[in-house]
Structure formats: structure tokens, C-alpha cells
Amino acid sequence: MAIAEQKGQTLSPERLKEFLREMLLIRRFEEKVEERFRAGELPGFLHVAIGQEAVAVGVCRALDDGDVIASTHRAHGHTLAKGTHPNELMAELYGKVEGCSHGYGGSMHLYDIERGNLGANAVVGGGLPAIVGGALAFKLRGEPRVAVAFFGDGATNIGTFHESLNLAQLWKVPALFVCENNHYAESTPAKQQLPIEDLTKRADAFGMTAMTVDGQDVEAVYKTTTKALKHARDGKGPVFLLAETYRFTGHYVGDPQVYRPKEEARHLRETQDPVEKLRARLDVSEEDWNELDAEVTDLVEGSVEFAKNGTDPKPEDALKNVYA
Numbered sequence: 001m002a003i004a005e006q007k008g009q010t011l012s013p014e015r016l017k018e019f020l021r022e023m024l025l026i027r028r029f030e031e032k033v034e035e036r037f038r039a040g041e042l043p044g045f046l047h048v049a050i051g052q053e054a055v056a057v058g059v060c061r062a063l064d065d066g067d068v069i070a071s072t073h074r075a076h077g078h079t080l081a082k083g084t085h086p087n088e089l090m091a092e093l094y095g096k097v098e099g100c101s102h103g104y105g106g107s108m109h110l111y112d113i114e115r116g117n118l119g120a121n122a123v124v125g126g127g128l129p130a131i132v133g134g135a136l137a138f139k140l141r142g143e144p145r146v147a148v149a150f151f152g153d154g155a156t157n158i159g160t161f162h163e164s165l166n167l168a169q170l171w172k173v174p175a176l177f178v179c180e181n182n183h184y185a186e187s188t189p190a191k192q193q194l195p196i197e198d199l200t201k202r203a204d205a206f207g208m209t210a211m212t213v214d215g216q217d218v219e220a221v222y223k224t225t226t227k228a229l230k231h232a233r234d235g236k237g238p239v240f241l242l243a244e245t246y247r248f249t250g251h252y253v254g255d256p257q258v259y260r261p262k263e264e265a266r267h268l269r270e271t272q273d274p275v276e277k278l279r280a281r282l283d284v285s286e287e288d289w290n291e292l293d294a295e296v297t298d299l300v301e302g303s304v305e306f307a308k309n310g311t312d313p314k315p316e317d318a319l320k321n322v323y324a
């Protein structure tokens with residue numbers, strides 16, 4: 001794609017259609033994962049980010065190849081958007097050697113170093129210190145790269161969040177802190193866990209530049225991220241990017257969601273769906289939509305096949321790669 005388009009402020013309909021395809025791929029992937037998990041095929045614990053796809057795609061599309069990310073327990077979308085093939089991600093969820101973490105990780109420990117994914121984290125706030133370290137390395141080596149941490153609103157209550165922002169700002173490292181404010185931390189609504197409403201005030205406390213964006217609008221996320229990355233890459237220091245978003249499902253697959261009104265998720269799906277919003281804006285015809293949907297659905301079905309035919313890790317290899 002043309003550099004001017006990649007870095008500029010205008011996105012062509014073709015490029016936006018690529019964003020739509022990617023969001024739809026993440027949506028279909030997570031729907032399938034939820035289905036296979038409920039069927040008892042996937043080990044472990046599962047969090048999907050259905051409703052939050054525009055943040056993953058808008059941020060990751062704005063990155064350069066050398067930039068790195070770290071993610072959270074809700075990591076499938078970030079991982080796909082950073083370039084991991086659905087086959088490798090699905091194989092990881094099935095615990096297979098062919099998975100992106102070779103079957104050692106599962107949903108909450110997705111790694112893909114080759115694609116600049118420094119890993120998902122089951123520990124809330126766990127990715128932020130690694131991102132400060134990565135950004136410090138880029139700065140010390142004089143490399144024009146940015147390190148990006150994804151985390152939720154709940155993570156802004158965690159010590160590592162404050163320590164990371166403090167050092168990042170002090171050292172003026174090229175880091176981007178992307179807060180996906182979906183207004184819940186597990187079952188706890190924002191009002192019961194956050195002492196402030198405007199989370200950019202968290203960044204103010206460190207004198208850090210902050211930006212806010214509608215996390216349901218992928219183009220807006222892309223454009224704001226582009227600005228934030230330029231700031232960081234130009235040596236002006238880290239940026240806190242607040243993306244206002246929503247999760248349409250429970251905290252985890254199986255969550256009975258007794259902590260929120262039954263109609264809330266339905267209402268959010270009807271009014272805040274990032275995929276539907278872009279589809280409407282691009283005025284995608286029924287025929288084009290069906291074609292796009294069939295293509296990504298095939299890819300997802302293929303990833304399940306790939307994963308099921310994968311190799312189970314050997315029990316004797318369980319302690320390989322354990323360093324401490």
C-alpha cells in the first residue's frame with residue numbers, strides 16, 4: 001500500500017474494506033472458538049473480545065513491521081491483527097505443537113516473537129513492564145520502533161500500570177499504552193472500581209500525552225494511533241491512548257453475567273457493533289458481504305481442521321523452556 005495512504009489521514013474504501021475483513025475474521029474466529037470451547041474441545045479458560053475488534057485492527061494496522069505488542073487475557077484479536085495465522089492461533093488453543101506458543105501457552109499465553117508479539121498475559125497489567133523494557137531497548141539502540149501495550153480499564157488499578165507509566169515517561173521511551181475501556185473488570189462495573197471517570201487523568205498524573213478515541217470506529221482508531229505512534233517515534237515520549245469500547249459477551253465464556261442488565265449486551269450489539277458500523281458506512285452490498293463472510297468463515301473452519309490434525313506435545317517435553 002502507498003506510504004502516503006498508510007501514514008496519511010485519508011483511507012481509501014479498499015483499505016477500509018481490508019479492515020472490515022480483518023474485523024470479521026476476528027469475529028468469526030472468536031465465535032468458532034466459543035462454540036468449540038462449549039463443546040469441550042479446548043482446554044483451559046477462555047475470554048473473547050467480541051465487540052472490541054476495531055481497537056485491535058485499528059491499532060495494529062497503524063504499526064510498522066518492527067513495532068511490538070504485548071496483550072492481555074483477551075488476546076485473540078490482537079494476535080490475529082498482529083499477523084499470526086488463524087491456523088497457528090487455533091492450534092495453540094487446542095494445545096498443539098503447531099500452535100504459536102507450541103502448545104505451552106493456550107489462550108492467555110499467546111506468543112509470536114517473529115511477528116512482534118511479546119505475548120499475552122494472564123496476570124492483569126503483566127504486559128506493561130515488558131513493553132517499557134522493549135521501548136527502552138529501542139531507544140537505547142536508536143531504532144525507530146514503538147512498543148505497544150494493550151490492557152483493560154481494570155488494569156489501570158494495578159501497581160505495574162503506575163510503575164510502567166512512571167518510568168516510561170521519565171525515560172521518554174517510545175511506548176504506546178492502549179487502554180481498552182470496556183467499562184468492566186470481570187464482574188465489577190467502572191463505577192465500583194475506578195475513582196475517576198476520565199481515564200486520561202491517569203496519564204496526566206505522569207505528565208504523559210493522552211488521546212481518546214471511539215473504540216468502535218476502526219478508522220478513528222487507526223488515525224489516532226497513527227498520531228500517537230508519530231509522537232512516540234519522533235522521540236517526544238510515550239502516549240496513553242484511551243479507546244472507549246464494549247464487550248458484548250461475558251467476561252469469560254460461560255459467564256452468567258448476573259452483574260449487568262440482561263438487555264445491556266443486546267442493546268450494545270444493536271448500536272455499537274464495530275463490524276456493522278463499518279459495513280454500513282462502506283455500503284457493502286449483500287453479495288459482497290456474503291462473499292467476504294464465506295471467505296473468512298472458510299479460513300476459520302480450516303484452522304479448526306488444522307488444529308485437530310495437529311501434534312500433541314510429549315509429556316516428557318513439559319519442562320522444556322522452563323527457565324526458573
Ligand SMILES: Cc1ncc(C[n+]2csc(CCOP(=O)(O)OP(=O)(O)O)c2C)c(N)n1
Pocket residue numbers: 072073074122123124125151152153154155156158182184185186251
Ligand atoms: C494481578 C491480577 N489480579 C487479578 C486477576 C483476576 N482477573 C482476571 S481478568 C480481571 C479483570 C481485568 O479487567 P480489565 O483489565 O478491565 O480487562 P477486561 O477483562 O475488561 O478486558 C481480573 C481482576 C488477575 N488475572 N491478575
